[in-house]
Amino acid sequence: MDCNRCGNEAVMHAAYSGAHLCAEHFCASVEKRVRRRVRRDDLVPKDATPENPQTWVVGLSGGKDSVVLTQVLHETFHEDPRIELIGLTIHEGIEGYRDKSLEACVDLAxxxxxxxxxxxxxDEFGVRMDDVVEDDPENMAACAYCGVFRRDALSRYAEELDADLLLTGHNLDDEAQTAMMNFLEGDVEQIAKHFDASLGPLSEREIQEEFVPRAKPLRDVPEKEVALYAHLRDLPAHITECPHSSEAYRGEIQRLLYGLEENHPGTRHSIVAGYEELASIVADEYAGDDGADLRECVECGSTTTRTVCRKCSLLESLA
Incomplete structure (x- = not known):
């Protein structure tokens, strides 16, 4: 099949749009969607100037998503004195896994x-995920521990780096899976929190001063297209599964969405679009709830709704 735009050999067919694209036009399409999301979400504030630049911290894991996001953002803003990009890599302590992806991060940077x-x-918590998996005092999946520690490290270091924005490489599949999980669990409050944390233009969000605002500029791009972009651009991405990955429920949702997308192209886009609209409505219902209950963790001083934050609670059980 030939490219719809130039007649060259197509490398990709997007069933949800009907487009057949060659390598050049496919890469341009991915970049266009990321830049359009940056504009739609008002990520570059009007008061940003060379004298008052913005610091954007990118959660750079070395996987395809974060590598592609960092590459596109760099090409978009490397000549713009208003934006400084910083890559932030979290090393969980997983032998043979993160070391290789860290090499990809170093090479890209x-x-x-x-x-x-x-x-x-x-260094930060005195634990390694390899050891956590062996001990597991809370009898939880490894991802549950890792998610708490990762969010804490990203948030804390984004603050230490004086970041104006924390960007993560969540793609369309990630967002559709999260939406479906929250729907099926009936977790309306989590839907509202998800909206406050990452959806909608920054100018329309209620950003709490305690947290660095987050953004997901890659969330309009399907996972397979992110992988293809990384391959075509020969980016140093480390594409492999974490050996401790055990999110069985998310895996079920992923397989469900694959089937729905194959039979009904555009399903993921529809789910995310509907989710964002619903989230904007329910966010009003829960507006201010978190802010009223926020306090400092008595152990580490981080902002939390608990007396002792979840991170410190887990570290105490591991100790």
């Missing part, structure tokens, strides 16, 4: 000439 910071669970 050097290629692009951007600042790169590395934070490890071992």
């Amino acid at each position: 050097e290629d692009l000439g951007i600042r790169h910071e590395v934070v490890s669970y071992e």
Whole structure:
């Protein structure tokens, strides 16, 4: 099949849009969607100037999503004095896994000439995920521990780096899966929190001063297209599954969505669009609830709704 735009050989067919695209036009399409999302979400504030620049911290794991996001953002803003990109890599302490992806992060940061910071669970929390999986005092999936530690490290270091924005490489599939999980669990409050944390233009969100605002510019791009972009651009992405990954429920939702998308192209886009609209409505219902209950963790001083934050609670059980 030939490219719809130039007649060259197509490398990709997007069933949800009917487009057949060659390598050049496919890559341009991915970049266009990321840049359009940056504009729609008002990520560059009107008061940003060379004298008052913005610091954007990208959660750079070395996987395809974060590598592609960092590459596109760099190409978009590397000549813009209003934006400084910093890559932030979290090393969980998983032997043979994160070490290789860290190499990809280092290579990319050097290629692009951007600042790169590395934070490890071992240095920050005194634990390694390999050891956590063996002990598991809470009898939880490894991802549950890791998710709490990762969010804490990303948020804390984004603050230390004086970030104006924390960007993550969540793609369309990630967002559709999260939406479906919250729907099926009937977790309306989580839907509202998800909206406050990452959806909608920054100018229309209620951003709490305690947290660095987050954004997901890659969320309009399907996972397979992210992988294809990384391949076609020969980016140093480390594409492999975490050996401790055990999110069985998310895996079921992923397989369900694959089937729905194959039979009904555009399903993921519809789910996310509907989710965002619903989230904007329910967010009003829960507006201010978190803010009224926010306090400092008595152990580490981080902002939480608990007396002791979840991170400190888990670390105490591990100790």
